Amino acid sequence: MSNRPDLPAEIARRRTFAIISHPDAGKTTLTEKFLLYGGAIQMAGQVRAKGEARRTRSDFMQMEKDRGISVSASAMSFDFEKFRFNLVDTPGHSDFSEDTYRTLTAVDAAVMVIDGAKGVESQTQKLFEVCRLRDLPILTFCNKMDRESRDTFEIIDEIQENLAIDVTPASWPIGVGREFMGCYDILRDKLEIMDRADRNKVAASISINSLDDPKWSEHVPAHLLEKFREDIEMAMELLPKLDPASVLNGSMTPIWFGSAMNSFGVKELMDGIGTYGPEPQIQTAQPRNIAPEEDKVAGFVFKVQANMDPKHRDRVAFVRMASGHFTRGMKLTHVRSKKQMAVTNPVMFLAADRELAEEAWAGDIIGIPNHGQLRIGDTLTEGEAIRVSGIPSFAPELLQNCRAGDPMKAKHLEKALMQFAEEGAAKVFKPTFGSGFIVGVVGALQFEVLASRIELEYGLPVRFEGSQFTSARWVHGTKDAIDKFAAANKQHIALDNDGDTVFLTRLQWDIDRVQRDYPDVTLSATKEMM
Numbered sequence: 001m002s003n004r005p006d007l008p009a010e011i012a013r014r015r016t017f018a019i020i021s022h023p024d025a026g027k028t029t030l031t032e033k034f035l036l037y038g039g040a041i042q043m044a045g046q047v048r049a050k051g052e053a054r055r056t057r058s059d060f061m062q063m064e065k066d067r068g069i070s071v072s073a074s075a076m077s078f079d080f081e082k083f084r085f086n087l088v089d090t091p092g093h094s095d096f097s098e099d100t101y102r103t104l105t106a107v108d109a110a111v112m113v114i115d116g117a118k119g120v121e122s123q124t125q126k127l128f129e130v131c132r133l134r135d136l137p138i139l140t141f142c143n144k145m146d147r148e149s150r151d152t153f154e155i156i157d158e159i160q161e162n163l164a165i166d167v168t169p170a171s172w173p174i175g176v177g178r179e180f181m182g183c184y185d186i187l188r189d190k191l192e193i194m195d196r197a198d199r200n201k202v203a204a205s206i207s208i209n210s211l212d213d214p215k216w217s218e219h220v221p222a223h224l225l226e227k228f229r230e231d232i233e234m235a236m237e238l239l240p241k242l243d244p245a246s247v248l249n250g251s252m253t254p255i256w257f258g259s260a261m262n263s264f265g266v267k268e269l270m271d272g273i274g275t276y277g278p279e280p281q282i283q284t285a286q287p288r289n290i291a292p293e294e295d296k297v298a299g300f301v302f303k304v305q306a307n308m309d310p311k312h313r314d315r316v317a318f319v320r321m322a323s324g325h326f327t328r329g330m331k332l333t334h335v336r337s338k339k340q341m342a343v344t345n346p347v348m349f350l351a352a353d354r355e356l357a358e359e360a361w362a363g364d365i366i367g368i369p370n371h372g373q374l375r376i377g378d379t380l381t382e383g384e385a386i387r388v389s390g391i392p393s394f395a396p397e398l399l400q401n402c403r404a405g406d407p408m409k410a411k412h413l414e415k416a417l418m419q420f421a422e423e424g425a426a427k428v429f430k431p432t433f434g435s436g437f438i439v440g441v442v443g444a445l446q447f448e449v450l451a452s453r454i455e456l457e458y459g460l461p462v463r464f465e466g467s468q469f470t471s472a473r474w475v476h477g478t479k480d481a482i483d484k485f486a487a488a489n490k491q492h493i494a495l496d497n498d499g500d501t502v503f504l505t506r507l508q509w510d511i512d513r514v515q516r517d518y519p520d521v522t523l524s525a526t527k528e529m530m
């Protein structure tokens, strides 16, 4: 099925998505099974090592140290049936960050994983809201059905109510907890039976002709069958039928029930992503949008990862291809600087391995090693001055002063901080009064991660201390208006790493005052990265 029959086949078969979930719901386990069915890993357990590594803060640091691991998992490509899946990893830690938001600007759909016993949890809800801002199609996987879980109707109701989205069952569980034995695959009229003995396979897949088929009673014990029949009748009557167009516009989510650990329901979900998930979508850009089927290559940077190898200070910019067919060695124009760059060693992340990307199509994610030219929000094209829009930078919610442990090393500190600012790991403000830097983040954990990375990657012990400011706002207006405003408010003015003017304060009252007293400047909590 394709809603864009005009797309070149290579583009039409691509599905680029992220998994959103609350920690512990089973994202890592599901990813591992995706890769297993995608033929990308031979053994279950390779992704697990990573999943468990981020449980504690110190382990998270260890993982940050071992950049190789977290990087190889940033975007993974694998084939399933006739589809090419690009799975983009959302950062694992629970601090909501811009990183997460930007990751979601690089995908066309999201798979929402919920724990059958817990339903919609806080982090899932937050991530869902971000997807909603972009009307991303969402496919839902209700995991851990092998354990005591909630009633199926209750789970569906909760999603409908908390997330205000229509839910249509793609499968229906039979039995709960210890008695859970499998699912009825509503979309394909099949009875799928879970194998509790072998976690890497499904016991049986039985074609069914109707709900009255005698095969039911051959496979399902009478007491489970009775309850299942009652449920499914009610479900068919009360719940909406799957409507592909509503899935694509984000107003309906199909839900599959399963157990990632037992590899159960995973293939049906993958098939669903292929069949009902969107192909690469049109990218909003200025002065015109970019369509995936355009011949010319365009792509944008949504993530930068620095210092993967501390000895080389290299960086990898993750680029989502928005259009065309890229081949290795192509010369692309870096629209911001108008300079050409030959992309000779792009990498693609095939599960655990980093490989040279010989080619890439719209929808794919490639990594481009560089020395800092490529920043988040940058667009690469074959010459046309188009810039992808909609990749925001948020005002940080926490501000602290940052000082080098050794005052002689202030220059080094500046370099390190600028690098992290460009990577998007923090906001760095240089006050126009006094010395030092003010660093802003969205989640408190980020200060600790930064301190540890600066020490590790630059050999520079640093201290973060409370700042007299609590809010930062970008100042917009004509250059004259901004200069006049800055001159009159010197004690509150700083420049960000792009040299843009920022107003720092601790009082909402101050922000209101500025808006009243300086009608020709506006203060905003976001800035577009372009």
Ligand code: GDP
Residues within 6 Å of the ligand: 021, 022, 023, 024, 025, 026, 027, 028, 029, 030, 051, 052, 143, 144, 145, 146, 147, 258, 259, 260, 261, 262
């Ligand atoms: P993540 O934090 O979302 O990446 O979750 P993980 O994939 O690491 O899973 C969290 C825990 O739930 C781990 O101990 C998994 O073994 C367990 N788990 C994952 N899937 C299932 C499942 O289908 N059934 C059961 N019983 N446990 C599961």
